[in-house]
Amino acid sequence: MNEYQVEQPDREVMSLNFLDFERPIAELEAKIDELRYVGDDNDLNISEEIRRLQDKSVHLTEQIFSNLSAWQIAQLARHPQRPHTLDYIGHIFTEFEEMHGDRGFADDPAIVGGAARLDGRPVMVIGHQKGRDTREKVRRNFGMPRPEGYRKALRLMEMAERFDLPLITLIDTPGAYPGVGAEERGQSEAIARNLMAMSRLRTPIVATVVGEGGSGGALGIGVGDQLLMLGYSTYSVISPEGCASILWKSADRAQDAAEAMGITASRLHELGLIDQVIQEPLGGAHRDPAGMAQRLREVLIEKLDMLAAKDFETLLAERERKIQGYGNFRTA
Amino acid sequence: MSWFQKLMPSRIRTDATEKARNRSVPEGLWTKCPGCSAVLYRPEVERNHEVCPKCAHHMRIGARTRLQSFLDADDRTEIGAAVKPVDALRFRDSKKYKDRLTQAQKTTGEDDALVAYHGRLRGSPVVACAFEFDFMGGSMGSVVGERFVRAAAIALEERIPMVCFAASGGARMQEALFSLMQMAKTSAMLGRMREEGVPYISVLTDPTMGGVSASLATLGDVNIAEPEALIGFAGPRVIEQTVRETLPEGFQRAEFLLEHGAIDMIVDRREMRDTIARLFAILTHQPSPDEQPAPAEVEEPATE
Numbered sequence: 001m002n003e004y005q006v007e008q009p010d011r012e013v014m015s016l017n018f019l020d021f022e023r024p025i026a027e028l029e030a031k032i033d034e035l036r037y038v039g040d041d042n043d044l045n046i047s048e049e050i051r052r053l054q055d056k057s058v059h060l061t062e063q064i065f066s067n068l069s070a071w072q073i074a075q076l077a078r079h080p081q082r083p084h085t086l087d088y089i090g091h092i093f094t095e096f097e098e099m100h101g102d103r104g105f106a107d108d109p110a111i112v113g114g115a116a117r118l119d120g121r122p123v124m125v126i127g128h129q130k131g132r133d134t135r136e137k138v139r140r141n142f143g144m145p146r147p148e149g150y151r152k153a154l155r156l157m158e159m160a161e162r163f164d165l166p167l168i169t170l171i172d173t174p175g176a177y178p179g180v181g182a183e184e185r186g187q188s189e190a191i192a193r194n195l196m197a198m199s200r201l202r203t204p205i206v207a208t209v210v211g212e213g214g215s216g217g218a219l220g221i222g223v224g225d226q227l228l229m230l231g232y233s234t235y236s237v238i239s240p241e242g243c244a245s246i247l248w249k250s251a252d253r254a255q256d257a258a259e260a261m262g263i264t265a266s267r268l269h270e271l272g273l274i275d276q277v278i279q280e281p282l283g284g285a286h287r288d289p290a291g292m293a294q295r296l297r298e299v300l301i302e303k304l305d306m307l308a309a310k311d312f313e314t315l316l317a318e319r320e321r322k323i324q325g326y327g328n329f330r331t332a
Numbered sequence: 333m334s335w336f337q338k339l340m341p342s343r344i345r346t347d348a349t350e351k352a353r354n355r356s357v358p359e360g361l362w363t364k365c366p367g368c369s370a371v372l373y374r375p376e377v378e379r380n381h382e383v384c385p386k387c388a389h390h391m392r393i394g395a396r397t398r399l400q401s402f403l404d405a406d407d408r409t410e411i412g413a414a415v416k417p418v419d420a421l422r423f424r425d426s427k428k429y430k431d432r433l434t435q436a437q438k439t440t441g442e443d444d445a446l447v448a449y450h451g452r453l454r455g456s457p458v459v460a461c462a463f464e465f466d467f468m469g470g471s472m473g474s475v476v477g478e479r480f481v482r483a484a485a486i487a488l489e490e491r492i493p494m495v496c497f498a499a500s501g502g503a504r505m506q507e508a509l510f511s512l513m514q515m516a517k518t519s520a521m522l523g524r525m526r527e528e529g530v531p532y533i534s535v536l537t538d539p540t541m542g543g544v545s546a547s548l549a550t551l552g553d554v555n556i557a558e559p560e561a562l563i564g565f566a567g568p569r570v571i572e573q574t575v576r577e578t579l580p581e582g583f584q585r586a587e588f589l590l591e592h593g594a595i596d597m598i599v600d601r602r603e604m605r606d607t608i609a610r611l612f613a614i615l616t617h618q619p620s621p622d623e624q625p626a627p628a629e630v631e632e633p634a635t636e
Contacts, residue, residue, distance in 0.1 A: 176546075178566030178574050183584060186594045187565040188545040192519055196551055199520030200527065215503075215512060216546045216565070223516045237503045237512040237543070247425035247505060260423055261508040271420075273509050323520045324481060326513035327474035328420035 019075050028057045061283050070258040076232040077212050081286035085127030085170045091293030093118055108149030110141045113156045119301050124160035126153050126221055127170030144177035147190035150220050154194055166204040166304050169221045176217030191220040198223035204307035209233040225319050226303045229265035231280035236263040365389050381601045390558045390601055395447040395464035398497055402605055403451035411448040412479035429506040436467045444475035448483035454609040454621040459487040462497040470500035472544050473507040477514030484521040493531040493612040498549035502542020515547035522551045531615040536563045555595040557586035
């Protein structure tokens with residue numbers, strides 16, 4: 001049985017987890033539910049009223065979501081209902097065959113990967129995997145890979161190169177795992193080697209941040225020809241909490257840190273650090289995972305078509321130019 | 333001017349001698365070794381490359397001092413000095429990034445946290461760079477990345493070996509994602525060097541952590557560490573908070589890394605120059621620097 005099939009929750013029956021700033025929407029939705037109940041055992045035709053409230057709810061959602069702070073977006077990126085890599089793989093690809101292990105030490109469940117088809121075309125897909133329930137979260141180590149995760153990813157990247165498979169990566173991690181074993185087995189070197197390998201890999205690479213882009217742990221599978229971000233995903237050099245506790249000496253200032261670092265997709269697009277922002281459904285990807293996956297699928301196909309038209313030398317030269325272009329400095 | 337000073341010969345009274353006197357007797361003429369607590373005579377420690385003559389404890393050393401004692405005295409050119417930091421994000425935490433930069437520039441005399449040189453190592457041309465840890469914890473932002481890449485580009489073009497002395501807390505938070513991308517930028521350049529067969533030696537010194545250790549510092553053809561240097565991805569405090577147990581003695585120290593296979597060797601700073609010169613000579617198929625005839629170096633200036 002494929003794990004990712006188990007991971008598809010039935011979202012219709014699942015109550016949506018509302019975040020703090022969504023409280024007005026939650027209250028309105030509760031009122032609508034109440035009315036529906038009343039409507040069931042009442043002759044009164046209240047469907048008109050329900051429709052009115054539903055419109056109001058959509059309007060309210062639009063209003064709240066049109067002006068989110070960086071910190072609010074960070075919460076959406078970590079939303080407990082947010083679709084994870086295997087959810088997307090289930091919707092976007094066919095014939096996904098998951099491959100396991102780094103051939104040296106272990107299989108790290110925080111990174112998944114394998115061969116698959118995208119619109120019929122053979123590809124390699126790799127992504128961070130968080131869990132949904134507590135047991136799964138622990139098993140996936142909350143999406144925080146250990147060195148063997150990065151080494152499994154490297155193995156699959158090299159395989160992709162060998163068999164001419166374009167590489168698609170999905171990024172969703174709080175960061176690489178800070179543990180004793182991870183240090184003993186060379187967390188730094190595992191990430192560094194991936195950065196080097198991805199910059200020279202002779203196959204197209206499209207990386208997409210679908211949730212949290214946590215620092216080096218994200219970049220470790222994130223170097224490529226195209227860097228995309230979902231609308232409410234984040235990407236940063238350190239978590240807002242980590243940044244706040246170091247620079248403000250208090251994790252409570254995470255909101256300020258999130259703002260100052262500019263961790264959102266729209267800000268990073270403005271700064272020229274990412275290639276494209278993929279808009280999320282109203283209220284976030286978790287409100288309509290299938291719809292989100294469909295949009296992502298279309299963009300991935302489009303990007304692969306574009307990259308497939310280039311020969312390797314051009315592809316590598318352009319990737320190199322893009323990577324070497326990162327930075328802000330003046331020349332005196 | 334007091335009557336006593338008026339009586340003194342002018343030779344003694346001049347400002348120049350006054351300044352010289354101040355310089356030759358700095359406030360810390362004596363220093364205490366952080367390793368063995370021995371009281372040491374400062375000039376002797378300096379002559380010993382900031383290594384304690386009693387217990388061989390390796391003290392932290394500035395980037396420029398490091399490169400000056402590592403490279404041959406003549407024929408040195410700085411690389412990327414014109415590349416200077418900007419505060420593109422107008423980052424402000426408890427302090428403005430701009431002010432932090434100005435302050436770091438004042439205390440270190442450097443523009444940013446990496447110094448790079450084209451020079452010679454026992455006669456053979458090399459590119460060498462070093463992190464200035466006193467500059468915002470040696471953190472890697474855009475300038476560090478760009479200077480590193482420019483240095484590597486020269487090594488590639490001239491096909492001469494490159495060495496980097498890392499000492500850094502990681503990526504610079506104040507430049508946010510631009511700093512993270514310097515990891516990709518420097519590693520990509522090292523990827524090209526590897527393809528072209530141009531040797532790169534990484535020397536990990538105390539401390540080398542985070543984004544710098546997870547990019548350019550662990551990608552050497554040879555990874556060398558200084559004795560007892562703290563080297564790792566996550567800081568010990570972060571790990572302690574995550575795993576909720578006290579870390580073993582010597583965790584993340586150079587000796588621990590050697591034992592776990594992360595580095596090739598630990599080299600005493602006083603042996604660094606000779607060790608790296610020998611390794612580079614082997615990797616580039618040059619005669620051993622120990623056997624090179626002395627006249628070759630004497631003839632050098634005539635060819636310029």
